[in-house]
Amino acid sequence: MAGTGIELIVSTLIRPINGxxxxxxxxxxxxxxxxxxxxxERRVRRHLRYCRRCRSLYAxxxxxxxxxxxLGRRDDAELSGSAARVVVERIRREDL
Structure with missing residues (x-):
């Protein structure tokens, strides 16, 4: 959560609350x-509210x-290549 001087100060002060x-x-x-x-959950949400880098990673x-x-919702006919088909089959089995 490093950044400008003010961001660094704020991140240091709120770290015990936001993680x-x-x-x-x-x-x-x-x-x-x-x-x-x-x-x-509240701690993660608070951190994401204040940390641009973690918000970007989450997005x-x-x-x-x-x-x-x-990809898992597509018909087999739409998928090309065996690697995509294997991934889709695994997703369907694990019900992601």
Missing amino acids: SCEETRDRLSDHLEGSLPPRR SLVRTVESVRE
Whole structure:
């Protein structure tokens, strides 16, 4: 969450409340799935509100998951190449 001088000061002051970037990154997948306990969920949301870099990483994760889910919804006829077909079959089996 480093940045300009003011951002650095703010991040240092709020870290005990919002958690660190490392802690937040470790929990982004669980946050996306809605599987965090309420206290940790609030901590991740607060951190994302103040940290541009982690928000960007989270947005990228959301886009990736949505793309993979969309791939899983396509008909087999739409998929080209065996690698895509294998991925889709696994997604369907695991019901992501």
